[in-house]
Amino acid sequence: MNSRSQECVQALRYLSKEEAVAMETELLRDYRFGRQQLTEMLGHACATAIAKRQPTVLVVCGPDQNGCVGLACARHLRLFEYIPTVFTPKRSSDALHQDLMLQCERMDLPFLSYLPTEVQLINDAYNLVVDAVLGPETDLESVGEPFTGVLQTLRGLKAPIVSLDIPSGWDADESSSDGISPALLVSLMTPKRCALSFPGSHFLAGRFLPYDIQRKYELNLPKFSGTDCVVQL
Amino acid sequence: MNSRSQECVQALRYLSKEEAVAMETELLRDYRFGRQQLTEMLGHACATAIAKRQPTVLVVCGPDQNGCVGLACARHLRLFEYIPTVFTPKRSSDALHQDLMLQCERMDLPFLSYLPTEVQLINDAYNLVVDAVLGPETDLESVGEPFTGVLQTLRGLKAPIVSLDIPSGWDADESSSDGISPALLVSLMTPKRCALSFPGSHFLAGRFLPYDIQRKYELNLPKFSGTDCVVQL
Numbered sequence: 001m002n003s004r005s006q007e008c009v010q011a012l013r014y015l016s017k018e019e020a021v022a023m024e025t026e027l028l029r030d031y032r033f034g035r036q037q038l039t040e041m042l043g044h045a046c047a048t049a050i051a052k053r054q055p056t057v058l059v060v061c062g063p064d065q066n067g068c069v070g071l072a073c074a075r076h077l078r079l080f081e082y083i084p085t086v087f088t089p090k091r092s093s094d095a096l097h098q099d100l101m102l103q104c105e106r107m108d109l110p111f112l113s114y115l116p117t118e119v120q121l122i123n124d125a126y127n128l129v130v131d132a133v134l135g136p137e138t139d140l141e142s143v144g145e146p147f148t149g150v151l152q153t154l155r156g157l158k159a160p161i162v163s164l165d166i167p168s169g170w171d172a173d174e175s176s177s178d179g180i181s182p183a184l185l186v187s188l189m190t191p192k193r194c195a196l197s198f199p200g201s202h203f204l205a206g207r208f209l210p211y212d213i214q215r216k217y218e219l220n221l222p223k224f225s226g227t228d229c230v231v232q233l
Numbered sequence: 234m235n236s237r238s239q240e241c242v243q244a245l246r247y248l249s250k251e252e253a254v255a256m257e258t259e260l261l262r263d264y265r266f267g268r269q270q271l272t273e274m275l276g277h278a279c280a281t282a283i284a285k286r287q288p289t290v291l292v293v294c295g296p297d298q299n300g301c302v303g304l305a306c307a308r309h310l311r312l313f314e315y316i317p318t319v320f321t322p323k324r325s326s327d328a329l330h331q332d333l334m335l336q337c338e339r340m341d342l343p344f345l346s347y348l349p350t351e352v353q354l355i356n357d358a359y360n361l362v363v364d365a366v367l368g369p370e371t372d373l374e375s376v377g378e379p380f381t382g383v384l385q386t387l388r389g390l391k392a393p394i395v396s397l398d399i400p401s402g403w404d405a406d407e408s409s410s411d412g413i414s415p416a417l418l419v420s421l422m423t424p425k426r427c428a429l430s431f432p433g434s435h436f437l438a439g440r441f442l443p444y445d446i447q448r449k450y451e452l453n454l455p456k457f458s459g460t461d462c463v464v465q466l
Contacts, residue, residue: 031339032332036269044274048460079440080460099265106264107443207312210340227281227313 010220012233014193017136017172023190023217031210035096038208039065042188043072045205045229046130046164047080049186055127057084058159060115060150062133062168063092069164069188070132071100078107085126087112089133089146117149119156129154131163131182136172136192143169154180162186170194190219191233202233243453245466247426250369250405256423256450264443268329271441272298275421276305278438278462279363279397280313282419288360290317291392293348293383295366295401296325302397302421303365304333311340318359320345322366322379350382352389362387364396364415369405369425376402387413395419403427423452424466435466 015023027033046069050057059074061067067088077084086109092098105111116122122129131154133147134140151169154161160183161167167185170176172192184201189209195202204222207229214221224231248256260266279302283290292307294300300321310317319342325331338344349355355362364387366380367373384402387394393416394400400418403409405425417434422442428435437455440462447454457464 032335034267034269034332036267037273040270040273041277044277044462051460075441099267102265103443106445108445208308210336212339212341227284229277 010218012191012220012222013218014191014196015217015219016193019217020136020172020190020192023213026213027209031213035065035068039068039072039096039100041208041229042069042206043074044076045207046070046073046186046188047076048228049184049203049205049230050077050128050130050162051080051082055082056125057082057128057130058087058112058122058126059084059130060087060089060133060154062135062147063088063090063094063097064135065137066132066135066164066168067092068094068097068100070130071097071104073130073132073164074109075100075104075107078104078109083110084130085110085112087115089115089150115150115153117153119153119158122153123158126159129157129159129161131161131168131180133168135165135168138168140169140171151180160184164188166192166194186230187233190217190221204231204233205229243451245424245453245455246451247424247429248450248452249426252450253369253405253423253425256446259446260442264446266441268298268301271439272301272305272329272333274441274462275302275439276307277309278440279303279306279419279421280309281461282417282436282438282463283310283361283363283395284313284315288315289358290315290361290363291320291345291355291359292317292363293320293322293366293387295368295380296321296323296327296330297368298370299365299368299397299401300325301327301330301333303363304330304337306363306365306397307342308333308337308340311337311342316343317363318343318345320348322348322383348383348386350386352386352391355386356391359392362390362392362394364394364401364413366401368398371401373402373404384413393417397421399425399427419463420466423450423454437464437466438462 061070163182165188294303395417396415398421
């Protein structure tokens with residue numbers, strides 16, 4: 001009886017880029033979630049996923065939404081008593097990004113002024129590098145410097161990488177063999193298609209999707225335990 | 234050695250109303266925290282504190298900030314697989330409150346259209362009542378209906394009450410013997426003076442205060458365990 005009911009469990013869905021964008025639009029527009037609110041929940045959940053591993057961490061944050069989650073994640077890691085270092089390759093014009101930066105600065109998080117191109121320096125200084133550079137919404141055709149340089153450095157690292165939502169530089173719809181290769185992927189809200197055959201550790205962060213949204217997009221999310229905001233897939 | 238270092242631990246501070254207001258102003262103005270962001274973290278932490286007790290819950294939410302936290306708390310309780318019921322005695326003109334209401338509605342949380350004055354009905358239907366009606370900032374001189382009626386009903390309940398931040402109707406600066414008498418108090422960010430000799434269970438919710446703020450207000454917060462956002466005092 002028990003094994004039969006397990007067979008009937010629907011498989012977790014991996015969303016296309018288009019579906020992911022549509023779902024987020026709906027959360028903001030129809031459910032009146034705020035970006036601040038979503039970013040905070042996601043950043044907190046990412047930090048929780050990472051904290052299970054207890055490393056010294058470099059958090060590389062891009063100028064858009066993925067970078068915002070990275071900044072919130074870095075701040076929560078600090079509150080979990082790590083000392084994360086932050087690097088932001090490009091100044092952002094987004095007010096939420098600027099507020100999250102200031103919160104990190106006033107929490108005394110150290111910021112790198114540049115990313116060493118000598119990867120050995122990074123490997124020696126950090127047990128883990130968080131990749132919050134580019135997200136699913138990034139138009140990869142238009143990615144130039146400083147991001148191409150940063151991605152090249154990340155590709156050369158020996159220190160394990162944790163990517164938030166998708167590995168930076170990947171298309172959300174397909175996996176990549178020549179892009180960066182994270183040891184751990186933290187999908188935000190739902191996994192994206194590019195993660196379908198992801199070989200590393202895979203966490204899902206964020207436990208707040210309305211049930212109607214879960215049904216509409218047929219997400220078949222796994223069960224979160226107790227009050228956990230993170231689940232390993 | 235160990236016992237000596239424990240003796241040196243400074244006592245947790247209980248803030249006056251004035252200090253609590255000053256600290257929150259500073260968080261919003263100088264640290265650029267957003268109300269949405271703070272409310273979400275606090276609501277989540279309150280739900281976590283409550284979820285340790287596993288009851289069926291009625292959440293009574295006022296029209297101001299305390300009620301906002303109550304609404305976020307109710308939504309997270311739903312996500313933790315309880316079925317909380319919400320009652321809001323008064324419509325709010327606050328946009329954040331309205332957004333949080335809509336999020337609860339679209340998460341299919343049941344709303345009561347009125348609070349039964351017959352307390353036995355409430356005692357029978359709920360294992361726990363969350364009091365998120367009035368907060369420390371409330372001017373008690375100007376509290377009239379519908380709140381006086383709601384507080385009177387809460388005072389007559391046998392079902393245990395959980396108050397968020399301070400028991401509604403209490404002055405933040407002094408404990409009250411004739412007001413409502415919660416079984417459990419969840420202080421938000423820091424405990425307020427009225428909780429100094431609180432006889433029930435006491436939790437502290439919210440783990441995000443910048444260290445400079447903690448030092449400035451000499452908070453001497455207790456240690457949170459692991460990635461917990463709640464600690465029992």
